[in-house]
Amino acid sequence: MAKNRILSERTTADIDRRVAKVLDGLGNPEPPLELSDVRQLLRLDRQFYTADDTGAVRETVSRIKVATVQIYERPKLLLEAIRKMSLKALYLPDQRRILLDENEPKLKHRWNEGHEIGHSLLPWHHDVMLGDNGFTLSHDCHDQIETEANYAAGQLLFLQGRFANEALDLAPTLDNVKELKGTFGNTFSTTLYRFVELRGREVPMVGMISAHPHQSRRPANFDPAKPCRHFIQSPAFADQFSRQSEVEVFRTIASYCGSQGGGPLGESELILTDDNGAQHRFFFETFFNRYDALTLGSYLKPEPIKICGSASIF
Numbered sequence: 217m218a219k220n221r222i223l224s225e226r227t228t229a230d231i232d233r234r235v236a237k238v239l240d241g242l243g244n245p246e247p248p249l250e251l252s253d254v255r256q257l258l259r260l261d262r263q264f265y266t267a268d269d270t271g272a273v274r275e276t277v278s279r280i281k282v283a284t285v286q287i288y289e290r291p292k293l294l295l296e297a298i299r300k301m302s303l304k305a306l307y308l309p310d311q312r313r314i315l316l317d318e319n320e321p322k323l324k325h326r327w328n329e330g331h332e333i334g335h336s337l338l339p340w341h342h343d344v345m346l347g348d349n350g351f352t353l354s355h356d357c358h359d360q361i362e363t364e365a366n367y368a369a370g371q372l373l374f375l376q377g378r379f380a381n382e383a384l385d386l387a388p389t390l391d392n393v394k395e396l397k398g399t400f401g402n403t404f405s406t407t408l409y410r411f412v413e414l415r416g417r418e419v420p421m422v423g424m425i426s427a428h429p430h431q432s433r434r435p436a437n438f439d440p441a442k443p444c445r446h447f448i449q450s451p452a453f454a455d456q457f458s459r460q461s462e463v464e465v466f467r468t469i470a471s472y473c474g475s476q477g478g479g480p481l482g483e484s485e486l487i488l489t490d491d492n493g494a495q496h497r498f499f500f501e502t503f504f505n506r507y508d509a510l511t512l513g514s515y516l517k518p519e520p521i522k523i524c525g526s527a528s529i530f
Contacts (some may be wrong), residue, residue: 251326305317327373330369338364375402391443421453424444425445
């Protein structure tokens with residue numbers, strides 16, 4: 217499932233306090249946030265690695281668990297684990313070091329680093345770092361930990377209340393998401409994710425990050441059963457439309473999208489059915505950045521119930 221997990225209020229409040237302490241320590245900076253300042257405040261080290269370069273892990277790696285194997289003076293085991301798990305970034309708590317895959321697109325480095333900083337801020341994550349994979353943790357526990365780190369990263373990179381204040385003053389459109397992207401220096405995808413989660417606390421909102429919806433533009437490895445990388449439910453959407461699947465929503469999006477190779481793909485008002493069987497009208501729009509299709513669906517209004525009555529003859 218590509219649906220995002222909704223964290224409990226208690227968990228988000230705890231993470232919010234930890235992120236607020238960091239931002240306060242930085243003097244509540246203006247956007248975009250400089251991650252080098254965060255690393256300096258938290259005394260974190262950052263290095264890059266590639267699958268073919270062991271430079272970043274040549275030093276002795278102590279007390280790191282990878283699938284129950286203790287690594288002491290065999291750093292090659294760490295690289296083997298990185299390759300096997302396809303890790304793009306990781307945090308080593310004992311060394312307070314963040315390792316980033318240099319082969320990842322540079323635009324993704326910022327989010328990946330923020331995610332690992334998120335792990336570093338949550339002490340209950342430290343015992344499972346490098347063990348947080350499907351082999352050593354349950355799938356549910358793994359998802360919970362990654363969701364918490366993503367939430368912490370979002371709160372940090374979007375400066376908590378600063379993003380909230382600006383986002384809530386803007387209409388829910390992709391153009392405004394793009395504007396916020398420029399202001400805060402983050403990717404279009406992460407800005408869309410944060411925008412949906414924030415703006416949709418009270419009113420249902422949904423986002424999707426997927427392959428190109430038009431059939432002629434879908435990649436060769438496209439899986440219709442798993443059409444998107446992320447299906448972003450706002451809290452209100454998850455509460456009222458939990459039965460809506462990403463497959464169904466993707467199909468409705470594909471119905472209005474053109475085959476353009478980049479830019480806006482189309483927009484439309486679509487009807488979604490809530491968990492009680494009532495229908496509601498949403499406004500959807502999709503943009504293709506030549507890597508992903510980004511879709512935003514904003515709630516408009518309930519759809520009137522149509523009552524068909526028989527004609528009377530007088």
